[in-house]
Amino acid sequence: MVPILEMKGISRYFSSTDVLANDRVDFSVEKGVVHALVGENGAGKTTLMNILYGLIKPDSGEIFIEGKKVRIGHPNDAIKVGIGMVHQHFELVPSFTVAENIKLGIEPTRAGFLNTRAENEDVAQLAQKFGLKIDPQVRVRDLPVGMQQRVEILKVLQRQAKIVILDEPTAVLTPQEVGELSTVVRGLTKLGLTVIFITHKLIEVLDVCDRVSVMRAGRMVGTKAVAETDIPDLAKMMVGREVLLRVKKEPAKMGGVVFESKDASVADISGLAAISHVSFDVHAGEILGIAGVSGNGQTELVEALAGMKPLDGGKFFFKDKDITATNVRARRDLGIAHIPEDRMTVGLNLQTTLDENLIVSRYNQPEYSRMGFLIEKTIRNFVETVIKSFSISAARPGEGISKLSGGNLQKIVLGRELAGSPSLILANQPTRGLDVGSIEFVHKTLVEARDRGCAIVLVSVELEEIMSLADRILIFYRGMIQGELITSQTNEHEVGILMAGGTMEEVRKQKAAAESEVNR
């Protein structure tokens, strides 16, 4: 059978960054399958897809759709031959309804006036045809992210797309929404559509896709049927070496209590409690995992711990000292490090140099400034030490960082936060958006800090990450601690029950039931 899409010998060189983003790439997709395209950040998968969608012109190479050679110089050409793309960042009008967004530019009219009823009916029909449940009359701004993505997919489908490209579709979704998306994607292939699924989360490849192509450093490494491969194999193809997917670690050697939260509450913007009456402690030498579906108060908790949000009730103690009223700088000076959720806008200032990013938490210390003047020499020494000990090979002292990869940027944050051996590290989603190799590095670094006696609070919505790193797990649900589990005595299933709002009672029952099953 002729493949529905074939790309042959695609090359593209970017002179501005001196990168050969695609080097004679061959890529072929069968009709009616979900085909994953994986690779680390900067491997060239986005460039390849942008060429396919007409956003970038290749230097050389040919594209065939169902065996026929096509020229795609503009997204309009791509749409004409049946290619649709859902970008990672949605392009929707928030104040318009679902139907208005989908029919934007092709609104049905009657006597020159908008025919809203026909518009809604058309969209309802379209949604039904593809099995994507959605209310056409809801405003997009009132929809959760997963539903907004559905609107984007419908937009593509109503232009009669045969091939749907999904660019990192799960990056913004909650675990439940990921499940729904994979059902939607499956449904599309049943109707004869072909889906190209760009991702770097390998577990999704196994769950959702039929075939997988792996890219590395601008080249196509290989294409396999998903049934014939597994995660370690794919990870090796992506990174080019064996990857430790689950960090090796000894049991925690717990020390005394470093930090204690007593009955802490924070209200969010609307005045509702973002976290309410949260009490817990963290010991030296342990990783305390905070699990929970995104948006259950984790961000507010970390911001409160770091001193970026005041408490509306309760107290924080650091080494038995009340720090409730102290500000960010005072807490940093005490030895509290913070790896924020958003490294691009919060954790780093991409407009300035590496040096100035690295000194933000210590420029005030006597080694780094004297009589108001910054001491260039100590700063430069510090920068060089961080570059060396965190092997940030791409970064140079005194130069900008805006062009570095996500992995390297996170290394800069880690290097800054872990230097000066802090007693408490707040790590909020430290591997979000990173590729396999960088995740391995971050995990290893955190475990090493733990083994040096550092207390770590790790917030993550990736259950896998919590299970492999944390020694103890607190599960957050609607701003409260739903339960506490010891990692070595629990499993993902039990944590999942609590994440979904179940109680410790239910967990115990499940456990008892499972044990009686085994005994029988």
Add this chain to the structure above:
Amino acid sequence: MTPRALRKLLDAILIPLLAVLSGLVLMGVLVVVTGKPLWESYQILFTSAFGCKNAATSCSLFTTLERATPLIFTGLSAVVAFRSGMFSIGQEGQYLMGAVMAAYLGYAIHLPYVIHPIVIILASMAAGAVYSWIPGILKVKLGVNELLATIMLNAIATTFTEYMVQYPMRADRGTTAHSPIIDATAFLPSFFQGSRWGVGFIIAVLAVIVVIVYLWRTKSGYEQRMAGQSLKFAFYGGIPSDQAAIRAMVISGALAGLAGAVEVLGVQHRIMTGFSTGLGFDGLTAAILGQTHPIGVFIVAILFAGLRLGAQIGLQIQVHIPQEVGGTIIGFIILFVAARKFYENSIASVRKLLTRNKDIKAKGEGG
């Protein structure tokens, strides 16, 4: 200089340079349309802006430098505010406050040479600083937009100056109101007899250096720039950004106030009705065209002053082209800087063309 640093510098000055050239070309169009000699006009514009036949008697370069001096200060004032994330356009008002203070203390108090101007300069800087602190504190405490606040304060300062000249400080009942001439002890001396280019310019050069050192080599400057580039990052890192914002406004105001003092002590020796000639706004545009860098401001201020002078004493008197052409060229230049995307795109396509040729050549040699 390393090739990397050189490239960075080229990137920074390429667009302003192209904008200036485009502005001058458009001036040529204006000249041709009005039927005046093209080449001669350019020549006259430049010799009457930057020419220097005789240091003592006819040196227009000195006049240009004299006129650039207050622009340098107001430009630096804008640089300090912009770099710290405060979009303050209050230089005009702060400049006037500084000038009123200088004109008043120039005749109201009597001090010996050297001490008199120093006291006045400090007082004028304080006047500008306080006038700029107002929008700063409003922004930090109440979230009042500093752009709007400074516009309002500019209007108030203009009216206030006019009132001071017309009533309390008025020296005579002639047709144009002006304040008394300040004491000779307060004069900032000039370098040559017959020219008013003097010590003020030295202060301006020093101010350029001080601002560079302050912004890029001190803790406070670091705090201000970080808060200016990314408030979130500054907050996360524990930088006291409210303090940084207020400090930025105070320093910015002091520099604009200094401009007023230097203009009064070194050039006008009094204030008169219509004293405000848009120096604050020219400084603002000098800051933008100068890539919000003190050295850029220094160069652009001299260029602007030269264009205005060249148009005034060159084009107007010698070729009878209205002196407003000078302002028009500056307007064009600003317009072209605003259209920087146009230049960026053209530069990118030129670069692409060049590298493609190189690639082909390299490939040819390889094959």
